[in-house]
Amino acid sequence: MSRVDADERAAPSTPTGTATGERSRRDKTTDLETAISEYVTDGSSVAFGGMGGRDPEAAAREIVRQDVTGLTVLDDARTTLFDIMVGAGCVEKYVGSWVGTSLISQGFNVRRAVEESIPHHLQMRDVSNFGASLMFLAGAMDVPFVPTHSMVETDIPAHNPAIEVVEDPLGSGDELALIPAAQPDVAVIHVQRADAMGNAQIWGNVVNDHLKARAADTVVLTCEEVVPTDTIRAHPEVTRIPGYAVDAVVEVPFGSHPWHCYGYYYADLPFYREYGQRSRERDEFLDWADEWIRPHDEYLEGIGADRLATLEEMEAQINEIPPVLGRDGTSPRTANADREGGR
Amino acid sequence: MTDEGLQSDDALQPDEPSTAPAEEQGTGALDFPVDVERPDETAEDYSLTELLAVTAAKEIADGELAFIGVGMSLISGVLAKHTHAPDCQLVTESGYIGACPPGVVQSISDTVLGVDALVATNQLQIFTDNQRGLFDVGIIGAGQIDRHGNTNSTVVTGDDASYEHPKVRLPGAGGSTDIMTSCGRSIVMMRQQRRAFTTDLDYRTAPGHLDGNEDREDAGFRGGGPAAVITDMAVFRFDDEGEMVLSATHPGVDVDEVRETVQWDLQVAKEVTTTPEPTRGELAVLRTIDPTDTVLRGSDYIYEVEFDEWSERVMEHWKTLQDQ
Numbered sequence: 001m002s003r004v005d006a007d008e009r010a011a012p013s014t015p016t017g018t019a020t021g022e023r024s025r026r027d028k029t030t031d032l033e034t035a036i037s038e039y040v041t042d043g044s045s046v047a048f049g050g051m052g053g054r055d056p057e058a059a060a061r062e063i064v065r066q067d068v069t070g071l072t073v074l075d076d077a078r079t080t081l082f083d084i085m086v087g088a089g090c091v092e093k094y095v096g097s098w099v100g101t102s103l104i105s106q107g108f109n110v111r112r113a114v115e116e117s118i119p120h121h122l123q124m125r126d127v128s129n130f131g132a133s134l135m136f137l138a139g140a141m142d143v144p145f146v147p148t149h150s151m152v153e154t155d156i157p158a159h160n161p162a163i164e165v166v167e168d169p170l171g172s173g174d175e176l177a178l179i180p181a182a183q184p185d186v187a188v189i190h191v192q193r194a195d196a197m198g199n200a201q202i203w204g205n206v207v208n209d210h211l212k213a214r215a216a217d218t219v220v221l222t223c224e225e226v227v228p229t230d231t232i233r234a235h236p237e238v239t240r241i242p243g244y245a246v247d248a249v250v251e252v253p254f255g256s257h258p259w260h261c262y263g264y265y266y267a268d269l270p271f272y273r274e275y276g277q278r279s280r281e282r283d284e285f286l287d288w289a290d291e292w293i294r295p296h297d298e299y300l301e302g303i304g305a306d307r308l309a310t311l312e313e314m315e316a317q318i319n320e321i322p323p324v325l326g327r328d329g330t331s332p333r334t335a336n337a338d339r340e341g342g343r
Numbered sequence: 344m345t346d347e348g349l350q351s352d353d354a355l356q357p358d359e360p361s362t363a364p365a366e367e368q369g370t371g372a373l374d375f376p377v378d379v380e381r382p383d384e385t386a387e388d389y390s391l392t393e394l395l396a397v398t399a400a401k402e403i404a405d406g407e408l409a410f411i412g413v414g415m416s417l418i419s420g421v422l423a424k425h426t427h428a429p430d431c432q433l434v435t436e437s438g439y440i441g442a443c444p445p446g447v448v449q450s451i452s453d454t455v456l457g458v459d460a461l462v463a464t465n466q467l468q469i470f471t472d473n474q475r476g477l478f479d480v481g482i483i484g485a486g487q488i489d490r491h492g493n494t495n496s497t498v499v500t501g502d503d504a505s506y507e508h509p510k511v512r513l514p515g516a517g518g519s520t521d522i523m524t525s526c527g528r529s530i531v532m533m534r535q536q537r538r539a540f541t542t543d544l545d546y547r548t549a550p551g552h553l554d555g556n557e558d559r560e561d562a563g564f565r566g567g568g569p570a571a572v573i574t575d576m577a578v579f580r581f582d583d584e585g586e587m588v589l590s591a592t593h594p595g596v597d598v599d600e601v602r603e604t605v606q607w608d609l610q611v612a613k614e615v616t617t618t619p620e621p622t623r624g625e626l627a628v629l630r631t632i633d634p635t636d637t638v639l640r641g642s643d644y645i646y647e648v649e650f651d652e653w654s655e656r657v658m659e660h661w662k663t664l665q666d667q
Binding site: 052106175263266 | 497
């Protein structure tokens, strides 16, 4: 058989490609309501991105707004968005490392759910922070577990029976904790920028988001800005989540408020302070939820444009995304044309 | 000071003569980033929280990699960075290494941790480096502790409640389990209360010296475990057996008062020292780092301040430290 023949024979199958390839190339932009209703349903297991910074707060409020119930949250450390969902009755079970709200208040809804079963009991399955990273690493690798020294000689495995402690089968004599893989139905992650296919760029710290996106069966990505693919190509080193892992892309400006989004806006401490104060009692929390659980554009109107601008000004004083990547959406290829002439 | 105490202090002294601990350097030689008169004199008035922040900061020696969390631990790290340990590198579990934050850190991914950072990476990488033994000192918090420094930050159950239905659900392990397992040495910060210094831990979240010092080696842990416990009354170190020893009391606190807050028969160093009071310089830096009293809480200011005043004040103080 000649080489030409082989190429011709292969040709017909090339255009359709693989399923993952299809997932990679599609335009996935949609609105928040549609993305949440399609991917986060009653009984889903969910992981959320960020960690007291770049949290997908708007997406979580939309989950509450849609009255989703019976969620299992597989996660690392969670702050306000988790406490709100627990208070609203969305969550049945949490597997993760830390729950609270902030430096200046506790997670009152989480405490009420675990201690007093209000609005219903929340089952807790603890891991350490490293354990949280490793469960998503195992999930992303598609292996049953990853071993670690952490959590050996603690009570964590006794109360989280999914973790096994074994002697090293290769003979070092060490005891190791085997951290089982987490492969949530959906990961909900907020980033600074993505293109329509979901190639997502994160500035600042990444926490566990690159692993959660790959471990989850589906990914809902919210971002401050949807940008042209050429903007992504100019700095591929900050693309932490590839489009082939992503199912929905939603532009949600201020999607992490009241938390920080590196390079975009600082955290609104007085806002989450108020959440802390008003979540102290159940009735007051329900009033808070009535006031703030609403479509994101209405939520932002409630915060006020001046206040949002101040948060942007604060962040601009401390961190800036490099100007070559310009926030006006212009192609950095043009900006770099002289240096990169031949491209 | 006991042998144990000396041993713990030795651990604070790196080999390089240029990186001696703060007490020996003399704070007068330091270049304070804020204007303050007579910076090395003892401060006239300071809060207990400020004393704790300064005491914990001194546990970080210059040049060290210091693994820190939110709140007191982070403000201590930031203080160390701006005073006696400018070449220490702060490590946070969310992924930042080597930052020089111009202000208080509200959360573990606070974007001030991005300021002048050397590395912005992910949590898996940070804890992998920790497990590999690359970090020198970590500061954690806890709700309960036993005589060997094992800690609980998960649940308070007492005798009649359970893990599933606890009396108090605490935030959980966070990074404390991983730091106490693998970090070079760990510093525990907590409240001094009889129900917290317990003979019967409700839940072991993080491994201290287990049932005695050699147990850690048997368990294959790379880190040295707890080296000090800093409370609102005292500072404790650990002896060769891995048992807690009262090393210093804060100004105005008696040894007997501390004994009464511990459920076991507390070991006390031959010479219990008094915790050094903060200097005017240290206090000025602390208050610049935390202008809205978010961590220090000498007042209710953070619970009362309006948005506009808060944002103006934070930006103004950031600028002070950014301009240094």
